[in-house]
Amino acid sequence: MMTTRGLSLSGAVALSVGVAIGCGTPGGPGGQTATGPAPVPVFAAAVRPGTIQLVADPSPLPALSMQDLDGRTITTDDLYGKVTLVNFWATWCGPCRAEIPDLIKLQARYPDHLQIIGVSADEGPVQVVEDFATAYGINYPIVMSTPELNRAFPGVMALPTSFIIDPEGRVVQTHIGLINPGVLEQETRFLAALDLDITVDIVDENQHGLLVNAAQATEIPGLDLTTLTPEQRTTALQRLNQEGCTCGCKLTLAQCRINDSSCGFSLPLAEQVVAEIVGDPA
Structure with missing residues (x-):
């Protein structure tokens, strides 16, 4: 894995990179965005200057159409303009259940900048997933896994697996296993141009050959x-x-x-x- 360090994104450099990746109007911590003041970070780890990794040559999402548990249709076109987090999970997966409260907090804090979509890998009755979503108070759409989604997001060998998609519809990072929510928040804030005082490692490709401890193999x-x-x-x-x-x-x-x-x-x-x-x- 090759890494390029030193992209400390602040001031003029941050602005140029933010525009290059199509993030919209930049705003520093506590600064202004196109829709008003930037939301205050949810997690302490996102308050401190940090480092995130993004792939050098992100792949665009193919045309997709999926239906959530409420019968609403979501297409690839609906995702443009926001950061999207596609989270593959299952009701039986312990690490998945552990991270859901954090995903709920992120969706609630960034409704104008982030769209989380949960993709359930459960193979039993859909009612089980619906009851679970209600019990946990999940505030983002849940869709059931399909061959089309598995082709669009290849390599899901463990749960949870989360794909980070930039506002231009490109997959810029993949996380396998239970991830520090502060990292997800920093990625969201950078890609949404809410916080550009973040160091970015540009990596040639994701290196996820090993299954981390906080993941459930599928x-x-x-x-x-x-x-x-x-x-x-x-x-x-x-x-x-x-x-x-x-x-x-x-x-x-x-x-x-x-x-x-x-x-x-x-x-x-x-x-x-x-x-x-x-x-x-x-």
């Missing part, structure tokens, strides 16, 4: 989960993300399979978990 290398029912698959993923590998890596079976698919311990253990769930012990 695809397990070497293991075919397509023959399972939705309920069996959910149970299998829960166990594979909880039970540890015995190879000495101190990782879960899911993490070990993703981080080292050649491990001779994790695959038979994972296969045994699946066999037990389908009622065919090896």
Whole structure:
């Protein structure tokens, strides 16, 4: 991964970069935006000068159409002009549940600058997702995962996974696992031109080959989960993300399979978990 440091965005430099990425009218911390004073940061980490990473050659989103749980249609065109955070999650995913309150706070603080969209990977009844969204008071649209969305946002092997999209509709960052909400807020404030006193690392590409601790795998290398029912698959993923590998890596079976698919311990253990769930012990 190549990194370019030193883009401390303040003053004239900040303005030129902000215009170049299509962020709109810049405004420093507590300054003015096109719609009035910039919102005060929600999280303490976003108050301090920080560093964010953005990819050097962001990919534009393809034309998309998705329907949220309330029946409203959202298209790619609807996302232009705001920062968009597309969050892949599931009701059974512990790290996903842990970050949702922070996403709710961000959406409430930046309604004019940020649009969060939750993409549920749940495979059971939609009513389960609807009840969950109501219980948590989720204030942003939730859509169900579809093949079209999976093609538009490739590489989701773990939950949560969040894609950051700039106001011009380009995917500028991808986060796997539970992320400090202050980082998400700094990305939002920079891309929305609310706070340009931020250092930006320009990276050639996202390097997310390893599964971090605070993530729940949804695809397990070497293991075919397509023959399972939705309920069996959910149970299998829960166990594979909880039970540890015995190879000495101190990782879960899911993490070990993703981080080292050649491990001779994790695959038979994972296969045994699946066999037990389908009622065919090896």
